Amino acid sequence: MAGRRRVRNMLGLAVLSAVSAGPMHPYEMAAVMRARGKDRDVPIKWGSLYTVVRNLERHGLLAVADNVRQGGRPERTVYRITDAGRAELGDWVRELIAVPEPEHPRFEAGLSVIAALTPDEVIALLFDRLAALERDNAERRLALAAAAEETPRILLIHAEYDLTMREAEARWVRVLLAELTDGTLPGLAEWRESRATGKVSPELAALADRGAAPGPAHPRGRPGRRSRPDRPDRRDRPDRPDRRG
Amino acid sequence: MAGRRRVRNMLGLAVLSAVSAGPMHPYEMAAVMRARGKDRDVPIKWGSLYTVVRNLERHGLLAVADNVRQGGRPERTVYRITDAGRAELGDWVRELIAVPEPEHPRFEAGLSVIAALTPDEVIALLFDRLAALERDNAERRLALAAAAEETPRILLIHAEYDLTMREAEARWVRVLLAELTDGTLPGLAEWRESRATGKVSPELAALADRGAAPGPAHPRGRPGRRSRPDRPDRRDRPDRPDRRG
DNA sequence: CCGCGTATACTCGTCTGCGAACAATCGCCG
DNA sequence: CGGCGATTGTTCGCAGACGAGTATACGCGG
Numbered sequence: 001m002a003g004r005r006r007v008r009n010m011l012g013l014a015v016l017s018a019v020s021a022g023p024m025h026p027y028e029m030a031a032v033m034r035a036r037g038k039d040r041d042v043p044i045k046w047g048s049l050y051t052v053v054r055n056l057e058r059h060g061l062l063a064v065a066d067n068v069r070q071g072g073r074p075e076r077t078v079y080r081i082t083d084a085g086r087a088e089l090g091d092w093v094r095e096l097i098a099v100p101e102p103e104h105p106r107f108e109a110g111l112s113v114i115a116a117l118t119p120d121e122v123i124a125l126l127f128d129r130l131a132a133l134e135r136d137n138a139e140r141r142l143a144l145a146a147a148a149e150e151t152p153r154i155l156l157i158h159a160e161y162d163l164t165m166r167e168a169e170a171r172w173v174r175v176l177l178a179e180l181t182d183g184t185l186p187g188l189a190e191w192r193e194s195r196a197t198g199k200v201s202p203e204l205a206a207l208a209d210r211g212a213a214p215g216p217a218h219p220r221g222r223p224g225r226r227s228r229p230d231r232p233d234r235r236d237r238p239d240r241p242d243r244r245g
Numbered sequence: 246m247a248g249r250r251r252v253r254n255m256l257g258l259a260v261l262s263a264v265s266a267g268p269m270h271p272y273e274m275a276a277v278m279r280a281r282g283k284d285r286d287v288p289i290k291w292g293s294l295y296t297v298v299r300n301l302e303r304h305g306l307l308a309v310a311d312n313v314r315q316g317g318r319p320e321r322t323v324y325r326i327t328d329a330g331r332a333e334l335g336d337w338v339r340e341l342i343a344v345p346e347p348e349h350p351r352f353e354a355g356l357s358v359i360a361a362l363t364p365d366e367v368i369a370l371l372f373d374r375l376a377a378l379e380r381d382n383a384e385r386r387l388a389l390a391a392a393a394e395e396t397p398r399i400l401l402i403h404a405e406y407d408l409t410m411r412e413a414e415a416r417w418v419r420v421l422l423a424e425l426t427d428g429t430l431p432g433l434a435e436w437r438e439s440r441a442t443g444k445v446s447p448e449l450a451a452l453a454d455r456g457a458a459p460g461p462a463h464p465r466g467r468p469g470r471r472s473r474p475d476r477p478d479r480r481d482r483p484d485r486p487d488r489r490g
Numbered sequence: 491c492c493g494c495g496t497a498t499a500c501t502c503g504t505c506t507g508c509g510a511a512c513a514a515t516c517g518c519c520g
Numbered sequence: 521c522g523g524c525g526a527t528t529g530t531t532c533g534c535a536g537a538c539g540a541g542t543a544t545a546c547g548c549g550g
Contacts, residue, residue: 009536010354017358027499041349041357047538050500055536076499093362096355098370100377100414103350104286109255110341111403112286113262117338125343132345152432158356161417168413169345172406187397254506272529292508295530300506315515321529491550498545506537516527 005092006059012052013096014042016061016081016089023065023080026053041158053079061085107169118195119180119188126177133170137163250337251304257297258341259287261306261326261334268310268325271298286403298324306330352414363440364425364433371422378415382408 018029018038030044038044056062057079065080081089107129114122140163147156179185263274263283275289283289301307302324310325326334352374359367385408392401424430 010349010351011537013354013358017361020361025499031498038357040347041353043349045538046500047502047540048536049538051536051538089358089361093355093358094366094370096351097359097362097367098373098377100374100381100411101351102285103348104255104288105348105350105410106255106341106346108286108403108407109258110338111406112283113258113334113338114342114402115399116262116265116334117342121339122342125339128343129345132343136345152435153430154360154432154436157359157421158353161356162353164417165350165410165413166345168410172409176402185398187399190397191399256507270529275529290508291530292510292532293506294508296506296508493550494548496546496548499543501542502540504537504539507535509534510532512529512531514528514530517525519524520522 006088007052007055007061009048009052010042011044011048012056013089013092014038014044015049015052015056016085016092019062019079019081020086020089023078025068025076025078026050027076029053056085059084061088115191115194119192123177123180126173126180130170130173130177133166133173137166137170140166251333252297252300252306254293254297255287256289256293257301258334258337259283259289260294260297260301261330261337264307264324264326265331265334268323270313270321270323271295272321274298301330304329306333360436360439364437368422368425371418371425375415375418375422378411378418382411382415385411 014033015029018024018032021032024032026049030046030049033039033042033044053062057064060082061084062079063082064077066078068076068078117125140159144156144159144163147159153160176185180188259278260274263269263277266277269277271294275291275294278284278287278289298307302309305327306329307324308327309322311323312320313323314320362370385404389401389404389408392404398405421430425433
């Protein structure tokens with residue numbers, strides 16, 4: 001399966017899927033995607049669309065079916081999917097479904113540097129997030145219920161997934177928020193204190209316990225064996241301990 | 246706040262966070278991130294690292310603190326964070342925490358074109374995914390428990406979030422799988438049938454009920470307006486239609 | 491029947507991302 | 521002590537992403 005995908009942009013998947021319903025020109029693909037609400041999942045960037053289509057063609061996944069000129073000038077190129085394209089589509093979907101890859105949601109990135117803020121600030125921000133999530137989820141629930149009236153469920157399954165995950169996130173945020181507000185989160189006091197005094201200490205602590213003792217007050221310089229002064233020329237910097245953890 | 250972030254790559258966040266602990270050169274930043282397990286959250290691409298650092302500098306978020314040459318090696322540039330950088334870091338984190346943005350996980354993309362496969366195939370693939378998820382989650386639970394012994398919880402909170410979300414995903418997959426295997430998913434029969442016969446019909450149906458009837462066999466030329474045949478009107482330049490330049 | 495706003499359709503140029511190459515030093519084994 | 525693989529750092533160059541620009545056609549009011 002899959003080796004390395006020749007076209008990696010997810011827009012390519014949407015394009016293959018659209019074109020598998022019949023030959024069309026790029027702008028029309030965008031129209032079809034938009035009509036199907038696909039643009040919610042994969043935002044359609046115009047610049048990317050044409051690049052991606054060209055690349056799909058270059059790799060034999062699409063082929064030019066026709067060149068239509070219709071009164072207006074810019075000649076529209078109509079593409080059709082090739083057998084290779086159909087195969088790639090199937091293979092790609094199979095991989096996406098079967099193989100979970102690590103993702104990197106923005107919220108997670110934020111959480112990973114959250115110690116840069118104060119607990120009180122974090123509480124306020126999480127409240128905001130929770131409110132936004134709940135508003136958004138309510139809206140989606142309605143939209144999904146409405147769509148379900150007229151659309152087969154399998155075509156809405158990705159929206160169901162999305163909603164479920166957002167709800168799980170909201171629950172998680174609510175729990176964290178509770179722990180923060182009632183003070184039961186372990187280490188809360190230390191966090192608060194470390195922010196008040198030397199702000200970076202927790203980071204250094206975490207760093208340190210991965211393998212070495214950093215210098216005390218001045219948080220430059222890291223563990224280990226230092227570089228030799230093998231050139232006795234100028235050492236304007238006192239010490240540059242050098243070695244990864 | 247943050248109109249448009251000057252540096253958008255998440256690696257930039259990691260860099261700012263690393264450098265906020267003290268001046269260092271790019272390679273050292275990578276080492277620090279790796280030591281902190283940051284490379285799990287934000288995979289460190291060497292090519293990107295230097296680009297991002299340069300951009301951060303260009304925008305005044307980092308500044309050159311020193312240029313160290315050691316032996317005949319390429320000169321290492323040591324960077325420090327600026328006040329603007331510290332502000333940006335705070336602002337960025339605040340935004341990431343407070344504002345949920347739509348994300349586009351790969352699995353969701355897969356689900357959105359899942360009708361391209363047969364139900365039976367999907368069942369097999371989902372089993373694979375579930376197995377992988379459960380294996381992975383078990384591993385993470387262990388790692389997290391181990392890390393919790395020596396690291397303040399707030400520094401592990403992003404891993405907790407990640408695990409929670411993965412578990413929610415596993416649960417969702419399990420439910421869907423149940424509906425598929427015991428045949429209670431509505432529309433399953435139609436899906437199976439549509440795959441056996443005219444494969445695209447559900448897509449077209451969904452498209453159609455969004456507002457337009459596509460042409461019958463030959464789905465070129467979409468909805469209503471502008472159905473006029475070519476105008477014989479030729480008031481343009483004779484030959485090549487403006488390949489502009 | 492003309493001019494303007496909007497929808498259609500596409501291209502360009504720039505910036506970013508990143509794999510891969512490169513270069514010096516370390517370290518260790520015989 | 522000399523050769524070779526590992527480690528330390530960085531640069532290069534291409535390919536991809538995408539905002540912004542361009543050009544025409546169509547519908548409509550005047």
